Amino acid sequence: MEWLERFASSPAAERIRSAADPQREIPFRIRLGSGSIMVGTIDVLWREGDRIFIRDYKIGRTDGAPRLLYDLQVVFYALAARKHFGDVPYDLALISLKDSNEIGIDISDISWSGIENDIISAANEAGSGSFRPNLEMCPSCPWRRSCHFSQTAGPPDAGD
Numbered sequence: 308m309e310w311l312e313r314f315a316s317s318p319a320a321e322r323i324r325s326a327a328d329p330q331r332e333i334p335f336r337i338r339l340g341s342g343s344i345m346v347g348t349i350d351v352l353w354r355e356g357d358r359i360f361i362r363d364y365k366i367g368r369t370d371g372a373p374r375l376l377y378d379l380q381v382v383f384y385a386l387a388a389r390k391h392f393g394d395v396p397y398d399l400a401l402i403s404l405k406d407s408n409e410i411g412i413d414i415s416d417i418s419w420s421g422i423e424n425d426i427i428s429a430a431n432e433a434g435s436g437s438f439r440p441n442l443e444m445c446p447s448c449p450w451r452r453s454c455h456f457s458q459t460a461g462p463p464d465a466g467d
């Protein structure tokens with residue numbers, strides 16, 4: 308695959324290669340304040356000084372509606388990392404493999420407690436059966452094929 312070879316020689320790939328001890332495909336399972344469990348897998352994580360770097364690979368498009376979902380996905384990973392590493396600086400980005408591009412995620416104004424509360428609320432709603440999906444997002448949602456709520460047919464636009 309040409310795009311994979313291009314990515315391998317990109318600055319984004321070189322940055323990961325030159326990190327002291329990059330960890331790949333890290334599964335996590337963390338308990339949120341409510342007792343809910345959040346699980347996932349972080350594509351790449353490494354540490355430079357006290358700063359934690361988290362990267363998430365994307366195969367498909369990164370613009371439009373999926374971008375918002377993708378950004379949140381990485382923010383959730385950072386929330387999980389904070390449970391382990393604590394309140395240190397975090398550097399988050401998506402990596403678009405097809406164009407070898409690193410897309411930073413601005414978390415300068417983020418409220419970690421607000422994010423955690425949002426996840427807890429969504430989990431509680433889903434668990435109680437009253438979850439109301441935002442169907443406007445479904446047509447461009449990369450997870451729509453496996454989502455119980457989606458009414459949009461067709462293959463996903465992108466990998467996760």
Ligand code: SF4
Binds near residue numbers: 440441442450454457
């Ligand atoms: S497909 Fe499912 S996960 Fe995706 S936006 Fe729609 S309801 Fe949410």
